[in-house]
Amino acid sequence: MRLANKIALVTGAASGMGAATARLMAAEGAKVAVADMLETEGEAVAAGIAAAGGTARFIRLDVAEETDWEAALATVTGAWGGLDILVNNAGISGSATNDLYDTGLWDRIMAVNARGTFLGVKHGVAAMRRRGGGSIVNLSSISGNVGQERIHCAYNASKAAVRLLTKSVAVQEGAAKIRVNTIHPGLMPPMRTSGATADPVFRAKMLGHVPLGRSGEVDEVARAILFLASDESSYVTGAELHVDGGYLAS
Numbered sequence: 001m002r003l004a005n006k007i008a009l010v011t012g013a014a015s016g017m018g019a020a021t022a023r024l025m026a027a028e029g030a031k032v033a034v035a036d037m038l039e040t041e042g043e044a045v046a047a048g049i050a051a052a053g054g055t056a057r058f059i060r061l062d063v064a065e066e067t068d069w070e071a072a073l074a075t076v077t078g079a080w081g082g083l084d085i086l087v088n089n090a091g092i093s094g095s096a097t098n099d100l101y102d103t104g105l106w107d108r109i110m111a112v113n114a115r116g117t118f119l120g121v122k123h124g125v126a127a128m129r130r131r132g133g134g135s136i137v138n139l140s141s142i143s144g145n146v147g148q149e150r151i152h153c154a155y156n157a158s159k160a161a162v163r164l165l166t167k168s169v170a171v172q173e174g175a176a177k178i179r180v181n182t183i184h185p186g187l188m189p190p191m192r193t194s195g196a197t198a199d200p201v202f203r204a205k206m207l208g209h210v211p212l213g214r215s216g217e218v219d220e221v222a223r224a225i226l227f228l229a230s231d232e233s234s235y236v237t238g239a240e241l242h243v244d245g246g247y248l249a250s
Contacts, residue, residue, distance in 0.1 A: 002230045004029035007080045009072065011063050011120060012090030014041035017139070017185065020222040021087055022046075026054030028226060030085065033076045035061040063090045063116030069123045082131040085229045086124035088117045088138045088162075093190075094155025095198075106154040113158035114165075121169050125178055133177030137228045138166045140182040142244050150202060163240065170238030179237040181228045186244025187215040211246030 008025050012018035014036035026032045026049040034049070034056055036042040042058040049056035059075055062068045076083055091113045097105055117138050128134030143151065144159030163182055170180040187206050190198035207215065224243045227233055242248050 001029035006030040006084040008085035009033040010087040014038040017218045018089040020218040024222045031055040035059045064111040083127040088120040094152030109154035114161040136180040184242045186247040
């Protein structure tokens with residue numbers, strides 16, 4: 001029970017890595033706010049956690065809207081007394097377009113991936129200061145480290161922004177005992193918003209650059225998030241953990 005008595009909020013928790021993380025954190029003893037825009041799926045994740053003996057509740061959250069963040073944090077702190085862990089997982093892909101310079105898509109990707117993470121950090125930090133500390137885990141990507149073909153440049157730019165936002169806040173909030181780190185997943189099961197990265201031919205090409213020779217699983221990312229969220233990483237802040245099968249090392 002590595003997260004016993006901890007209070008966590010996970011964004012994008014209705015599916016994929018977010019759902020896997022919410023389930024794992026609940027199994028490790030945390031009270032978990034399952035935050036997402038997908039109400040039916042999010043409610044199902046929270047219900048599944050409760051059925052397994054954990055504590056969870058669904059909160060509808062559009063991460064790009066500041067008023068949604070204010071309401072979400074008010075709900076969590078009102079129900080459970082504070083916030084100890086924030087996982088900024090919500091994001092959208094940049095591979096479902098043929099126009100890699102689509103201005104509207106740039107705005108949407110940056111709003112969700114970069115602005116959404118910033119707003120989470122802003123309001124998460126405020127809540128954690130009142131608790132005397134906490135841990136924030138931001139989901140970047142290998143796409144925040146390197147350029148890639150067939151992916152809108154906003155995706156790479158937004159994930160790079162998450163990297164440096166994380167380091168900046170880690171430096172600023174260290175004295176408040178708030179740790180902030182990034183996870184960089186590599187080739188994973190396609191996102192709901194994926195296009196090219198769901199194409200078998202494109203995925204096979206990417207796999208050619210993965211030393212472990214396979215794509216990752218969402219539970220592998222969830223376990224890395226758990227480490228950074230828990231006290232096991234108590235002297236780790238401003239760090240990048242690559243869960244990529246060695247992609248960035250090749």
